Amino acid sequence: MTKAELIAEVAKAADLPKKDSEVIVSTVLQSIIDALHRGEKIELRGFGSFRLRNRRARTGRNPKTGEKVQVPAKRIPYFKPGRELKELINK
Numbered sequence: 001m002t003k004a005e006l007i008a009e010v011a012k013a014a015d016l017p018k019k020d021s022e023v024i025v026s027t028v029l030q031s032i033i034d035a036l037h038r039g040e041k042i043e044l045r046g047f048g049s050f051r052l053r054n055r056r057a058r059t060g061r062n063p064k065t066g067e068k069v070q071v072p073a074k075r076i077p078y079f080k081p082g083r084e085l086k087e088l089i090n091k
Contacts, residue, residue: 003029036077048081 001009003025011021032050035042042050057073081089 044082046082046084048079048085050077050079052076053078 007018007022007025010016010025011018014021014024016024032042036050036052039052052075055074055076058071060069060071061067062069
């Protein structure tokens with residue numbers, strides 16, 4: 001599902017114009033991004049949780065040249081599905 005399809009679904013379900021549902025979807029997504037940027041955990045009961053994981057610095061390899069390269073440490077977003085979501089998918 002794309003962002004545009006999600007906006008259309010919200011507009012249909014809430015009986016709102018697409019412009020209003022676009023603001024709602026964008027606000028929710030931006031709130032999640034902002035919270036992750038601040039290092040916070042986002043928990044949506046029945047759906048799942050978003051959090052950051054730290055990756056250590058490591059030595060990688062350039063696949064084109066075979067040359068060794070240093071890959072810096074970084075934080076990556078991680079989604080863990082909730083129990084209810086897992087159960088719904090596996091029914």
